[in-house]
Amino acid sequence: MKVKVCGITNLNDAVLSAEAGADALGFIFAPVSRRLVTPEAARQAGLGVGPAVARVGVFLNQGLDEVLRTAEMARLSALQIHGNVSSLYVSQLAAYYPVLRVLRPADLAEEAGVWRADPGVTLMLDAPEPGGGQPLDWEALKSTFPAGAWLAGGLGPQNVAQAIGVLRPAGVDAVSRLESRAGVKDPEAVRAFVRAARQANPQSYPQ
Numbered sequence: 001m002k003v004k005v006c007g008i009t010n011l012n013d014a015v016l017s018a019e020a021g022a023d024a025l026g027f028i029f030a031p032v033s034r035r036l037v038t039p040e041a042a043r044q045a046g047l048g049v050g051p052a053v054a055r056v057g058v059f060l061n062q063g064l065d066e067v068l069r070t071a072e073m074a075r076l077s078a079l080q081i082h083g084n085v086s087s088l089y090v091s092q093l094a095a096y097y098p099v100l101r102v103l104r105p106a107d108l109a110e111e112a113g114v115w116r117a118d119p120g121v122t123l124m125l126d127a128p129e130p131g132g133g134q135p136l137d138w139e140a141l142k143s144t145f146p147a148g149a150w151l152a153g154g155l156g157p158q159n160v161a162q163a164i165g166v167l168r169p170a171g172v173d174a175v176s177r178l179e180s181r182a183g184v185k186d187p188e189a190v191r192a193f194v195r196a197a198r199q200a201n202p203q204s205y206p207q
């Protein structure tokens, strides 16, 4: 299972997250975000942690050209795509980068099946308001959570093990509960989150 620490805005937080054992760092380019980062800052932070850590750019309803130009400038290794976009849009991006396609629970029935046979697109379930720190109803999602999907939404050191036990996601992702303030990581929260995710045993919660 992969662990992503999102909302990275500086080299120091990138290094502490990588040293804590994160498999992926998230850089948010959605203009509405309180963790908005420039491509240059993302490039410096992402390249500062070496080749083993994925550098995921987060986008929300942004044009294809803007996404691809930003990805190139920031030296991203993958794209996380939120928003009301077409499957053609996602497929066009997936021709250049591995894609995490973020869906809300309400979107699952309509869109989850589209990507089942596409290895270049991985689903991630998140709350309707991304970056809001609101957990999903994991029990309610048990019957529809797609195999191989990642999970986000209000995850932190205190609840990630339970979420893993209920849904067995292929990856977990968090931002709000890992910060001392928007855009700045709390080192101990990051370390505790990665540790809790790594130690979680999917068999340890009654199914």
Ligand SMILES: O=C(O)c1ccccc1N[C@@H]1O[C@H](COP(=O)(O)O)[C@@H](O)[C@H]1O
Binding pocket: 006, 007, 026, 028, 030, 032, 033, 034, 035, 058, 059, 060, 080, 082, 126, 127, 130, 131, 132, 133, 134, 152, 153, 154, 155, 173, 174, 175, 176, 177
């Ligand atoms: O965090 C944001 O500001 C944000 C803005 C626009 C799109 C995505 C954003 N964050 C993503 O939301 C998940 C869940 O956040 P949280 O842990 O519930 O606060 C986060 O991992 C980002 O990928």
